[in-house]
Amino acid sequence: MYGITPQEELPPPTPEIPDLSITIQENEETYGRFVAEPLERGWGVTLGNPIRRSLLNALSGTAITWVRIDGIHHEYSTVKHMREEVVEFLLNVKGIRLRSLADRPGRLRLEVDGEGEVRAGDIMATADFEIVNPEHHLATLDNSGARLSVEFNVEQGVGYEPANHEEGLPIGVLPVDAIFTPVRKANFAVEATRVGQRSDLERLVVEVWTDRTITPLYAMQAAGNLLMERFFLFKRLDKPQDDEEVPGVPGVLPEVFNTLVETLSLSARTLNCLKRAGINRVGEVLMMPKGELLKIRNFGQKSLDELYDKLAEKNYLPEENPEGEGDAETDGEVSEVTGEVEKAGDDAENAGDDSSEA
Known part of the structure; x- marks a missing residue:
C-alpha cells in the first residue's frame, strides 16, 4: 500500500534507560563503596568531582586546637621521664580523633603517673566528647616517678586549620594543627556499563575512607545535602527579585537570608568561628550587631572586616539604615575598647610572669 513503510524498514526501537540507582556495595566502620548507574556519557565526572571535593573539604568535625602541659612553657622543652620531646608529643596529639556529642567547644584532661605507655584512651572521659581511637599512642614514660598532666582544648570546625602562633596566647598554651575533616580519603572512578543494546553509558564508583567519627554512609549523605543546598539556588534563577523581605531584616530577600x-x-x-557560634546563614549574620559578632571567641576585628567585605562583594548587605548602623558601630567600638583593655591586662600579667621568672 502506498504511504505505509514496510515493517522490515522501520528503525529498531530505542531501548529505555532505567532510572539512576545508587547501590551500597560496602559500608564498614571506616570504608564505604557506592555505585551509581546508569549515567549518560559525561555525567560520571560531572557528579563524581563535586562529591569528592565536598567529602574532603566541606564536612565538619571535632579536633584539638591547643594543649597546656604542666611545667612546660614552649614546644621546644622536654618533659622529665618522657621519651618523646614536646614537639613529637604534639604531633601525636594531632592523631586523636574525637566524636562530638554536643555542639559546643570543651576541655579534656590527661593525668598519668608512673611508668608505661600513654594512649588516647587514658584521657579522662566526658559527656561531650568520645575518643574513637583509644589505642592511639601519645607518649612513653620510663620511670616510676614520672608524671604527665595535660589539658586539651577541643573545638568544632571544617577542613584543616594550621596552628596559629600569632594569637597572643598565654605562656604555656601550645597550639596544634586542627584536622577537623572526618574523611581521610575519597576517590571516584568512572567505568563503562551496558544497558540492553546501549554500550555508551557510565557507572560512577565512589570510595570513602573515614576516621571512625562518622560512617562513610553518613559522609556521603552529608556531602549530598551540602551540594543540594547550593544547587538549589540555581534552580531559583527565574524567581522574581521583588519578593517579600525577611521580617526583622529590612532590605534582605529570602534567598540572601x-x-x-x-x-x-x-x-x-x-568560618570556623561562625560555625562554632551556631551562625550558619547570612541572615543570622545580618541580624547580629557587630559588637555581638566581636564577642565570638577568636573572632576579632580582622575577621569582622573580612566577613563584611565578602557580604559587600556579593551585594548581600541591606539598604542603608542609619539607626541600625549607628547601633552596630557603637557596639563594635565598645567591644574594641573592651578588647584593648583586656589585652593590656593580659600583657601586664605576662610581663609580671616574665619578671618573676627572671
Missing part, C-alpha cells in the same frame, strides 16, 4: 555562610569564601578561621 538563607544563603549559607560557606558560600562566602571566607578563611577557615573566620
Whole structure:
C-alpha cells in the first residue's frame, strides 16, 4: 500500500534507560563503596568531582586546637621521664580523633603517673566528647616517678586549620594543627556499563575512607545535602527579585537570608568561628550587631572586616539604615575598647610572669 513503510524498514526501537540507582556495595566502620548507574556519557565526572571535593573539604568535625602541659612553657622543652620531646608529643596529639556529642567547644584532661605507655584512651572521659581511637599512642614514660598532666582544648570546625602562633596566647598554651575533616580519603572512578543494546553509558564508583567519627554512609549523605543546598539556588534563577523581605531584616530577600555562610569564601578561621557560634546563614549574620559578632571567641576585628567585605562583594548587605548602623558601630567600638583593655591586662600579667621568672 502506498504511504505505509514496510515493517522490515522501520528503525529498531530505542531501548529505555532505567532510572539512576545508587547501590551500597560496602559500608564498614571506616570504608564505604557506592555505585551509581546508569549515567549518560559525561555525567560520571560531572557528579563524581563535586562529591569528592565536598567529602574532603566541606564536612565538619571535632579536633584539638591547643594543649597546656604542666611545667612546660614552649614546644621546644622536654618533659622529665618522657621519651618523646614536646614537639613529637604534639604531633601525636594531632592523631586523636574525637566524636562530638554536643555542639559546643570543651576541655579534656590527661593525668598519668608512673611508668608505661600513654594512649588516647587514658584521657579522662566526658559527656561531650568520645575518643574513637583509644589505642592511639601519645607518649612513653620510663620511670616510676614520672608524671604527665595535660589539658586539651577541643573545638568544632571544617577542613584543616594550621596552628596559629600569632594569637597572643598565654605562656604555656601550645597550639596544634586542627584536622577537623572526618574523611581521610575519597576517590571516584568512572567505568563503562551496558544497558540492553546501549554500550555508551557510565557507572560512577565512589570510595570513602573515614576516621571512625562518622560512617562513610553518613559522609556521603552529608556531602549530598551540602551540594543540594547550593544547587538549589540555581534552580531559583527565574524567581522574581521583588519578593517579600525577611521580617526583622529590612532590605534582605529570602534567598540572601538563607544563603549559607560557606558560600562566602571566607578563611577557615573566620568560618570556623561562625560555625562554632551556631551562625550558619547570612541572615543570622545580618541580624547580629557587630559588637555581638566581636564577642565570638577568636573572632576579632580582622575577621569582622573580612566577613563584611565578602557580604559587600556579593551585594548581600541591606539598604542603608542609619539607626541600625549607628547601633552596630557603637557596639563594635565598645567591644574594641573592651578588647584593648583586656589585652593590656593580659600583657601586664605576662610581663609580671616574665619578671618573676627572671
